[in-house]
Amino acid sequence: MSRTYPHLFSPLDIRGHDIRNRILSTGHQTYLARGNLPSDDLIAYHETRAKGGVGLIINEAARFHASTLGEAPDLALLSDDAIPHYARLATAVHRHGAKLFGQLSHSGRVTRRMMNGMRGVVFAPSPTPENRFHVVPREMPTEMVAEIIASASEGGRRYAEAGYDGVELMASHGLLFAQFLNPSVNRRQDIYGGSPENRLRPLRESLIGVRRAVGADIVVGLRISADEADEGGLDQETVLGICRQLSEEGLVDYVNTTLGTMSSLGGSIHVVPPMEIPPAYVADKAAAIRAVVSVPVFVAGRINQPQVAEGVLAAGEADMCGMTRALIVDPDMPRKAREGRPDEIRACIGCNQACIGHFHAGHSISCIQNPSTGRELRLPPSVPVVRRSLKVLVAGGGPAGMKAAVTAAEMGHRVILSEATPRLGGQALLAQLLPDRFEFGGLVTNLATELALRQVDVRLNSRVDRAVVEAIAPDGVILATGSAPVGSETEGREAGHVIEAADLLAGRAEPGARAVVADWRCDWIGIGVAIQLSRKGHHVRLAVNGICAGQNLQQYVRDHWAGKLHEAEIEVIPYARFFGADGDTAYFLHGASGQPIVLEGTDTVVLASGNAPDTALEHELKGADVPFVTIGDCTIARSAEEAIYDGVATTRAFLAQLAENVTSAVKGAE
Ligand code: SF4
Numbered sequence: 001m002s003r004t005y006p007h008l009f010s011p012l013d014i015r016g017h018d019i020r021n022r023i024l025s026t027g028h029q030t031y032l033a034r035g036n037l038p039s040d041d042l043i044a045y046h047e048t049r050a051k052g053g054v055g056l057i058i059n060e061a062a063r064f065h066a067s068t069l070g071e072a073p074d075l076a077l078l079s080d081d082a083i084p085h086y087a088r089l090a091t092a093v094h095r096h097g098a099k100l101f102g103q104l105s106h107s108g109r110v111t112r113r114m115m116n117g118m119r120g121v122v123f124a125p126s127p128t129p130e131n132r133f134h135v136v137p138r139e140m141p142t143e144m145v146a147e148i149i150a151s152a153s154e155g156g157r158r159y160a161e162a163g164y165d166g167v168e169l170m171a172s173h174g175l176l177f178a179q180f181l182n183p184s185v186n187r188r189q190d191i192y193g194g195s196p197e198n199r200l201r202p203l204r205e206s207l208i209g210v211r212r213a214v215g216a217d218i219v220v221g222l223r224i225s226a227d228e229a230d231e232g233g234l235d236q237e238t239v240l241g242i243c244r245q246l247s248e249e250g251l252v253d254y255v256n257t258t259l260g261t262m263s264s265l266g267g268s269i270h271v272v273p274p275m276e277i278p279p280a281y282v283a284d285k286a287a288a289i290r291a292v293v294s295v296p297v298f299v300a301g302r303i304n305q306p307q308v309a310e311g312v313l314a315a316g317e318a319d320m321c322g323m324t325r326a327l328i329v330d331p332d333m334p335r336k337a338r339e340g341r342p343d344e345i346r347a348c349i350g351c352n353q354a355c356i357g358h359f360h361a362g363h364s365i366s367c368i369q370n371p372s373t374g375r376e377l378r379l380p381p382s383v384p385v386v387r388r389s390l391k392v393l394v395a396g397g398g399p400a401g402m403k404a405a406v407t408a409a410e411m412g413h414r415v416i417l418s419e420a421t422p423r424l425g426g427q428a429l430l431a432q433l434l435p436d437r438f439e440f441g442g443l444v445t446n447l448a449t450e451l452a453l454r455q456v457d458v459r460l461n462s463r464v465d466r467a468v469v470e471a472i473a474p475d476g477v478i479l480a481t482g483s484a485p486v487g488s489e490t491e492g493r494e495a496g497h498v499i500e501a502a503d504l505l506a507g508r509a510e511p512g513a514r515a516v517v518a519d520w521r522c523d524w525i526g527i528g529v530a531i532q533l534s535r536k537g538h539h540v541r542l543a544v545n546g547i548c549a550g551q552n553l554q555q556y557v558r559d560h561w562a563g564k565l566h567e568a569e570i571e572v573i574p575y576a577r578f579f580g581a582d583g584d585t586a587y588f589l590h591g592a593s594g595q596p597i598v599l600e601g602t603d604t605v606v607l608a609s610g611n612a613p614d615t616a617l618e619h620e621l622k623g624a625d626v627p628f629v630t631i632g633d634c635t636i637a638r639s640a641e642e643a644i645y646d647g648v649a650t651t652r653a654f655l656a657q658l659a660e661n662v663t664s665a666v667k668g669a670e
Helices: 040-051 080-094 142-161 176-181 196-214 236-248 283-290 306-314 324-329 333-338 356-360 399-410 438-453 466-472 501-505 524-535 555-567 616-621 640-669
Strands: 012-014 017-019 023-025 056-063 099-105 166-170 219-225 254-258 297-299 320-322 391-395 414-418 457-459 476-479 483-485 498-500 514-519 539-544 571-573 576-582 585-590 596-600 604-608 611-613 628-630
Touching: 023 324, 040 056, 040 080, 056 166, 080 099, 080 142, 099 142, 099 219, 142 166, 142 196, 166 196, 176 196, 196 219, 196 236, 219 236, 236 254, 236 283, 254 283, 254 320, 283 297, 306 320, 306 333, 324 333, 391 399, 391 466, 399 414, 399 438, 399 476, 399 640, 466 616, 476 616, 476 640, 498 501, 501 524, 501 604, 514 524, 514 585, 524 539, 524 555, 524 604, 539 576, 539 596, 576 604, 616 628, 628 640
Parallel strands: 023 056, 023 320, 056 099, 099 166, 166 219, 219 254, 254 297, 297 320, 391 414, 391 476, 414 457, 476 628, 498 604, 514 539, 514 604, 539 571
Antiparallel strands: 012 017, 483 611, 576 585, 585 596
16 A cells, blocks of 8 residues: 555455556557557557556457458457457566456547558448548448447457456447437437437447356446537536446446547547646546446546546545556556655656657657657667776757766766756757646656656756867767757848747747747647737737648647637638748748738747757767767757657667777777
8 A cells, every 4th residue: 555645556346356556558549559469569568567567458449340440550359360469468467467458449430441542431320420530431231230239249258268357348539339329420210329228229238248248257348438528429418327327237347437539620639638638637527427327437638647646536536547648658657656756757748749649640659758668679778887887978958868868877877968058958948838838848857857866967057069078088979969940041030020939938039019920840839939929919820831730740739729729819821931021021932822921010920940950069079089979959850759769769779889899999908
């Protein structure tokens, strides 16, 4: 029992399965499966979290019917041949004392399903248009619905035979069972449509079938959105009635609550809510369900710290907390919390960039703060010191340099981290100044904690040049000197009409009353600056050099901010490439037509431009007798994700090679 988190670390018994704590990794797509089956990578991913102390893992949605089969990196459970592959995953998770449930899912109309580059045939309860993937599905024949219900039972049986502890049916997020439940989607006239009882029939009969198939010892649970948070989506009252009935009938052993729907842009923001949404914001809705059911209730939704989860549990709002991203960023979070080391936990900042962001881009999930996630078997190994530790100088204390220093120290080397300014953090310090994005600064806090734990020699106000390198005489130098805005060669700059977003955020420049943000980046910065200026009373227009504001952001983040821009009545001008400013006019070219876009009544243009690498030290060290490597933005400006990845992967590879060279030289001299 943990004294700090007594509720979080109390066990939970469900149908005789003793779950060691209340920390849950909810079902989430990883794109780590191969051939629709658990791969070595997926097994390593979950095993790492089981080892870190999570109580319960629910593996991602496995498709249980061919009509919803996704691409190879999605899981499926369509034949008994799959059972041994799932059994390997179950064995790996159980080895470390965690429990494992498996999700069963059918997407119905909510799908971007592609086969060989072509859109697939999509079936749903009714041909009701879907608002996110732009699908008008075919109506499922009645006999197909019966077949799908039977397939769910088969999927459940396969999980049970693979050694899983439980099976979870997904009726959440506007997926197939939710589509049947929803009268604005389900317009059927047969036994699966019309009355509430008929609309519940597919889910109810599937739960009965799964129970029959798995026997009495396996947990059977339900995932459902407590509210789909969308016009035309399932509302809270309807969901409460469904949960109450299924609980009273003894058809579910637990209810796993979430929010939102995948079938609309606004509703899908809640699938993986970004940092702009407050922590544990679904807890009150879970509590409402808990009040009408007699089984444990799970809840997810920005529960990113053990103290947040403890609060939810202590308040009696839920019985278990989904902390999926908290585990993605720090698989050892449960163990650290239980051992009374909460300060060592690397907290999720809700950026969505490399977890759901990678998945949406068709890549295996990872984490901007933890490059090992999704690459458990792939990163260069952390080779410990063998003969003697090296003296390593890291030049630059942004995310890349901080992570490189931590990585080098973890390998056993003596590290000096020199930062030219008074503070560590680099551009992350500016990013956290954008509206509602202060949590981004958590990335710097997390890295600073890691530096302190490894007792790295951090030197602030300490610019590195060739003379400094020669004085320190390190075995190797890691250059992490960052980048600076590339700006724009434009008319108007010298007259004060054009300023940099970075200067504005840092308080080094003041805009006038009527500003245009020239957003070349199409990420957070242009949007954030526009919102900030609007909140301060400026008239703002946002001219983006792309198809929409936030084009390069993860979709849920982008859409959250699209809503905020609309609420703030900020005019967004797409396809606008900045050309220049003159008097009270800003000039752009339309990115497709090449025609001018003239924005009169503009007294300031705020540039959200790209960055160019700072290569000064790299040039200085060329020819010097010291090995060095560049990482992060001073190689090429990208994002914090690549900076931190370099800080781990490039640093490990560089130091392993350096150690080998030093060892060879010493041996040669002996
Ligand atoms: Fe959290 Fe961002 Fe990592 Fe995703 S990528 S787990 S949101 S820190």
